[in-house]
């Protein structure tokens with residue numbers, strides 16, 4: 001079992017190693033982090049990716065790198081800002097380094113067919129049984145993607161679970177591909193991102209199951225926000241009376257809803273299906 005200690009470090013005996021990354025010293029602001037961002041390394045192995053990201057002259061880093069054996073290298077404590085998101089935007093908010101914990105998963109990323117094998121951008125070859133052909137959420141055509149291992153996926157899930165238990169501020173899990181659309185493809189379609197966040201966030205957030213997942217706006221103008229927080233930005237114009245909303249997630253007294261746009265509304269101002 002992974003644990004998070006009082007120094008905001010992940011521990012699990014020999015399964016977690018720590019590599020100093022002194023370039024990251026800035027602590028998160030109060031109320032942060034609220035997001036976990038999932039990445040793949042597009043690298044050769046976890047150790048080389050960790051050593052690269054820890055370098056003083058590299059303007060990137062991450063909190064964790066998860067190996068294909070489910071072992072972890074931590075570079076940055078969870079109370080400290082790491083540099084994994086880069087230029088990023090989601091629901092009208094920019095600069096996700098300041099709001100998120102970054103988990104890098106060792107994976108070669110996009111592969112190119114070569115004979116009966118597949119080759120990564122850095123030249124390493126992979127057998128067909130480590131490759132999946134799939135369409136990325138941001139793309140129109142199928143490509144070849146390096147698969148993640150089962151032990152790796154379950155390690156990532158357990159780590160996310162420990163993080164959202166320990167840091168109650170965390171309300172969402174996003175892929176790098178969702179906060180840097182067009183610029184980034186990770187973690188890509190080989191990673192079960194939708195299933196993972198459904199299991200982790202739905203389970204935590206719904207103490208009682210929702211009777212219905214449809215509701216209607218019950219006030220004249222209802223603000224729809226990027227996060228379940230009255231201080232957070234509105235994502236579009238207020239919703240009109242009777243707008244039909246699909247509830248996707250519950251958090252405290254907020255619903256995450258979908259209409260043409262996704263965001264959070266105060267639960268007091270909607271009525272569930274009559």
Ligand SMILES: [Zn+2]
Nearest residue numbers: 039040176186
């Ligand atoms: Zn990434």
